[in-house]
Amino acid sequence: MASRPVLAAEADLARAWPVVLPPMLTYLAAADWSAPVDPAAAARWLLDGGRIPFYREPGGTPVIAVLERHPLSAMCRLLVLSPRGPELEGAGEVLGDLVRFAIRDLGLRRCEWRVLAGWPVARGAAAGLGFREEGRLPEACFVDGRHDDVVLTGLLAPEWRAS
Amino acid sequence: MARVVSVEQQLRIRACSAGDVEVFARYRADPVSATLTFGAVRTPETAEDVARFVETVNASGHLWIWADASDRAVGFSVLRSIDRLNRTLWTGSGIFEPDQRGRGLGSLGRRLVLDLVFNEMDYRRIYGEFGSFNEASRRSHLKMGAEIVGVRRQVYFSSGVYHDAVVYTVARERFNALFPPDPRRHLEVRR
Numbered sequence: 233m234a235s236r237p238v239l240a241a242e243a244d245l246a247r248a249w250p251v252v253l254p255p256m257l258t259y260l261a262a263a264d265w266s267a268p269v270d271p272a273a274a275a276r277w278l279l280d281g282g283r284i285p286f287y288r289e290p291g292g293t294p295v296i297a298v299l300e301r302h303p304l305s306a307m308c309r310l311l312v313l314s315p316r317g318p319e320l321e322g323a324g325e326v327l328g329d330l331v332r333f334a335i336r337d338l339g340l341r342r343c344e345w346r347v348l349a350g351w352p353v354a355r356g357a358a359a360g361l362g363f364r365e366e367g368r369l370p371e372a373c374f375v376d377g378r379h380d381d382v383v384l385t386g387l388l389a390p391e392w393r394a395s
Numbered sequence: 396m397a398r399v400v401s402v403e404q405q406l407r408i409r410a411c412s413a414g415d416v417e418v419f420a421r422y423r424a425d426p427v428s429a430t431l432t433f434g435a436v437r438t439p440e441t442a443e444d445v446a447r448f449v450e451t452v453n454a455s456g457h458l459w460i461w462a463d464a465s466d467r468a469v470g471f472s473v474l475r476s477i478d479r480l481n482r483t484l485w486t487g488s489g490i491f492e493p494d495q496r497g498r499g500l501g502s503l504g505r506r507l508v509l510d511l512v513f514n515e516m517d518y519r520r521i522y523g524e525f526g527s528f529n530e531a532s533r534r535s536h537l538k539m540g541a542e543i544v545g546v547r548r549q550v551y552f553s554s555g556v557y558h559d560a561v562v563y564t565v566a567r568e569r570f571n572a573l574f575p576p577d578p579r580r581h582l583e584v585r586r
Binding site: 258 | 435479485522542544546548549550552562566
């Protein structure tokens, strides 16, 4: 049986941050998550400003999953951080937990997730949950020596319920 | 009655000052202007609320004023989500007075801002979005070399109806092909 997501503790976030941040630095910037570099400041940032972070360690790999509510409307943005980005085994489960929390528990009507075009596991996980590719930001993120596109994906609550 | 400003008049880009807050507050309080720009009517705000908004924008990005020859604020641009690693940013803009829209001012202001962003600040690309109902904005951005790259579904909400947001990008190379900068424009020795 899959484990339920656990709300992150500040100490877990600060401990995982030095491992999680470096490979995701340009992605965070491209996906409009202006996170601090300092671990303690990052942990406070993840717990602040309408963000709800979850933490788990599947197979010993730290994974931070974050839901950020829009300040005015019933929408949210999602973020999945790990040393391998969201290209980890079980990415679908992590994302699925976030979406379930957003739509079933919080009653939000729209979720957004930005993924790199070069992340097939992440894009597959999103598609499996009913996310649609709504657009593409060309050359938005420098990764592996070149500029990659960022894919804008969106999911409306009725689509998730139907999927 | 507001004075009509023609596109032949010189516009210049300057920082937003305390004296601009009032015109910006009027703009945000106007339901049509707010919907065109923010995709929704603003909740009632005090001048202090608007001043705080200006401070917040300037803390992480830029709020620039398009000023006419007499230094009167006629429009603005917001530069946000400034990505200094990947050298991209998001822009939004508007013209303060409704009777000055549709005269080419918006295109001129955007052109000045994009020239500054691309050719002086060294950003590679800009992104932005406008409501799917905003044809004037679509036309103006296409004039700047914009390429439509997506549609975020049901993100704006106005008069009880959800609207889509059209996402666009402008690449520096494309913009400069349309509006070639003079590479010596700031190298002339003033006598």
